[in-house]
Amino acid sequence: MNSSLGSEIDSFYESAPPLKERDSIMEKLNEFVELNCKGTKRVVCVTSGGTTVPLEQRCVRYIDNFSSGHRGAASTEYFLKAGYAIIFLYRRATSQPYCRSLPDDPLLECFEATDELNIQVRQPYSEAVKRAIRDHHAAVAGGFLLKLPFTTIFEYLQVFKIAIPGRSFLLLIEYLVLYYEQMLQMVAVSLRSLGPLAMFYLAAAVSGLLCSLEKHEHKIQSGSGPLDMRLVQVPKMLSVLRTEWAPMAFCISFKLETDTKILLDKADMALRKYKMNAVVANELLTRKEVVVVVTDSEKISVQRDKTEAGSDVENPLVKLLVDRHSAFIKDSNA
């Protein structure tokens, strides 16, 4: 990338409004660490949702980005079952643990008024709704589940619009990347004392593109096409997480592709480039049925248990990763 583009990225990041919630997030993290980070208790940070600038051919990252967030929410449930404490770093409006089986708009879909004063859960949702509320609140109240949403777009859209009216939306999305980065860093630093007991399960899709429109403002405003715009690559954050923020932790990243032929090679490249302990490779159309866990020594295919109704691939996937994490802890302590 030439220097003018590099400096464009720098000035963009420098122009970002500060993360307002920093202090309250730090406070929650400290409480959580104090409560959970003792003895041999394991902690996993699950990232879910995404921040992608939607300009990928075939929208691969885009799907992860605006997907239901099913992967992260489901995995969180299984990690809790396996005795982990979870920091769930999620994109607002994506799927929540224990709510995967509920409709889009659960309040209006799952409840009905019985009379002027009372409401009740409608069949057939009765059990699912009660379980969702019960299990979710048990995990949060017990202190095993800390939920940290990425800052909403809307909030920063305001800030952003007022602070730098000349900027375009896609830069805003990149701010979300920046806030996601800042929050992930805070989590990593607060978990550093756990060493190998900490896991990072990076299911969120993060953007690698930055868009610049400044020189075209007026053309856009006038709305008379055509308009040419420029995209540049922004630096990846996985390397920094691995080398600086969480050097001792067990780190899992995800690779989603539409082309099976290149999927495993790309997963392998990511494993080595970012020094991950494992990369979960999944193909767009089969990602809910099968994934391949790629480590430096093996490639393990993990399948959904088709014999079991309502089963999902996250169940055996988390089981496998928990085993690998145990081995990793053993080696690290040896």
Next chain:
Amino acid sequence: MNSSLGSEIDSFYESAPPLKERDSIMEKLNEFVELNCKGTKRVVCVTSGGTTVPLEQRCVRYIDNFSSGHRGAASTEYFLKAGYAIIFLYRRATSQPYCRSLPDDPLLECFEATDELNIQVRQPYSEAVKRAIRDHHAAVAGGFLLKLPFTTIFEYLQVFKIAIPGRSFLLLIEYLVLYYEQMLQMVAVSLRSLGPLAMFYLAAAVSGLLCSLEKHEHKIQSGSGPLDMRLVQVPKMLSVLRTEWAPMAFCISFKLETDTKILLDKADMALRKYKMNAVVANELLTRKEVVVVVTDSEKISVQRDKTEAGSDVENPLVKLLVDRHSAFIKDSNA
């Protein structure tokens, strides 16, 4: 716009996958019309949410697009109060009538488990939640409120990816524009028999930009920036609605700007260009406090009643438009 761009737009629209839900939507519309469209009953189609390609300088349309959908949801409540039957054409995951005062994730925020088997609404949400469910269901069950979500992105992202793998995400967003258009047309045609008794309250933000990436696919895939892309203007749909789909109806559109100096002029231009009966002009930062209703003969400023807690500008706005609609019906029948 030169002819090559024009043909690019045509070929894009021709390549769009068909709207799957067409038949079921038509069925719902016919039921609704049969139930409500008799005598002097008035019907309003409220559009809410948006389909914008987020490339506007200052993100004006983008804010409408991803906003809570508050304007459309609030207005729907007031139109119901005024005795209208409503077709609520909304972008999925935007605000719903009667739910505006509830938190982002009402199921998990507003309820708690009392024991293994029961859940209850938490104070302080108790009244708001019960009212939301009661009023919403009353309107739907009574047949006064027909809710039609625009087709979700995700669904068509699949179709789209399989159907035309070479296309980019922004084209997908434009498909949403297309599906919104198709649904609006179905509504307009089904309400045509009402003549002046039908109102269109077009609060949804609709995109005017189309993005083309084909010639850059590989560059994007490789991720090595910079990448240049091209945007072209797509035809506006308001003219078609007015002149072809709903020539007799009372049509209200919205104009959102960040620059107060040009706002009223732009609203006035939109009024004449698209032959609207009124254009609601609102400025980004004050849009929840005050709007200006622009007609061919007057510019009326409508303010939120600050003396009343929890009041909103949609209340007096809808009152004013209902009065103007009455006059319009009287003139049309004269």
